């Protein structure tokens with residue numbers, strides 16, 4: 240076993256801004272709300288913060304995808320930074336947290352503030368989800384920009400959204416392993432029942448299997464309830480070194496190990512196994528650098544930008560065998576809040592809103608600190624997995640409280 | 642074809658022109674490494690196997706198999722032909738030589754994984770988009 244990060248980086252604070260469908264608030268303000276609250280949660284002041292990291296940084300498109308970049312937060316809080324990093328080319332959304340862990344583990348900095356901020360709800364307005372937000376007037380090809388990079392081999396085929404690309408993964412999984420829509424539904428139904436206990440969740444009213452099966456199709460086999468809900472909101476965490484964590488208010492949540500691997504081709508359609516995607520490699524790596532086993536995990540917070548991704552993470556992380564995800568979630572009891580492996584206890588992105596990976600990390604922290612209130616899982620959880628990403632994006636963290 | 646759907650088009654370059662304009666000659670062309678004889682997609686300046694640069698476009702038969710697909714119902718872009726089929730197909734000449742595409746000239750509900758298909762081209766401006774239609778396998 241490689242030593243990995245064990246006990247050289249930990250999470251010491253976590254916070255979330257107001258979260259809502261269309262808040263119409265300044266996204267930088269939401270970002271700062273989360274950042275200030277996370278610093279306070281750690282029992283620190285902003286003078287203690289010497290590192291800053293984010294995903295994906297200050298990118299303009301798709302509109303609403305990023306609420307703030309490094310420089311805006313740096314300047315607004317007048318931070319004095321020894322290290323900072325923001326960008327989209329990382330092992331999934333949690334790549335920024337992994338970078339922060341390495342920065343504190345190597346002694347470069349003591350406390351890194353990591354944030355992720357979105358305002359896709361407001362940006363998309365009432366017109367509904369717009370895929371990648373590219374221009375698409377009918378008959379307007381002469382006026383539309385020409386595509387290059389990864390878009391060159393996806394968009395000319397009218398596949399405008401990750402919904403299409405992940406749907407093709409799910410379809411292949413259905414074909415190879417006999418997975419069914421009724422099984423996939425459990426990811427969405429479980430998220431909805433957990434959301435009922437989360438006051439900040441977006442969709443809290445009960446949902447039945449019939450509701451799910453009769454919802455309109457988006458891209459087969461995905462219906463509306465297989466797709467997450469765009470929101471406005473920001474999440475922030477503080478990542479601290481072992482020594483620096485002693486100054487903090489709460490018990491350290493050790494980053495026992497990370498999964499940042501991408502050993503196959505970095506592509507939505509060229510990855511060798513269409514049923515697994517990058518999650519396969521990130522999930523495998525997580526267990527290569529720890530003595531803990533999947534059976535030691537008390538709570539799993541796994542990305543569900545589309546329902547199938549959570550199922551794929553369950554397999555990739557070894558909670559069940561490859562191809563067995565459908566059977567694992569069947570009936571829903573195993574993944575319920577009081578089940579063998581409580582999953583997405585805040586409602587996931589499907590029901591609590593698309594905070595783009597960081598809602599899962601935030602919830603893992605909440606559960607490990609015993610702050611879940613009504614939705615707290617029983618049994619004093621000490622080990623959690625937070626995972627984010629799908630397609631060629633994938634990163635995960637194994638968190639442990641002493 | 643008067644009823645071609647709206648498509649975003651690729652930016653052409655010396656690297657990709659063989660692929661997007663092969664349809665003018667009725668050919669689906671991929672870059673191929675001369676020493677390795679292996680096809681490369683998307684096109685890149687060196688062979689991923691031998692790292693050599695002896696690469697040249699070569700035509701394939703256009704025969705392929707559906708690896709996976711989805712029927713898109715969501716009107717990301719307004720169009721009268723929803724649902725339409727997006728697929729990933731594997732080209733007959735080489736295992737792992739894949740392409741995202743659309744399956745056309747076939748009711749969307751009839752598309753299935755493993756279905757044999759054949760390339761057809763849909764011209765937009767200076768680009769020939771490679772699409773696939775069902776193919777009858779010789780008995």
Ligand SMILES: [Zn+2]
Nearest residue numbers: 674677688691
């Ligand atoms: Zn070669």
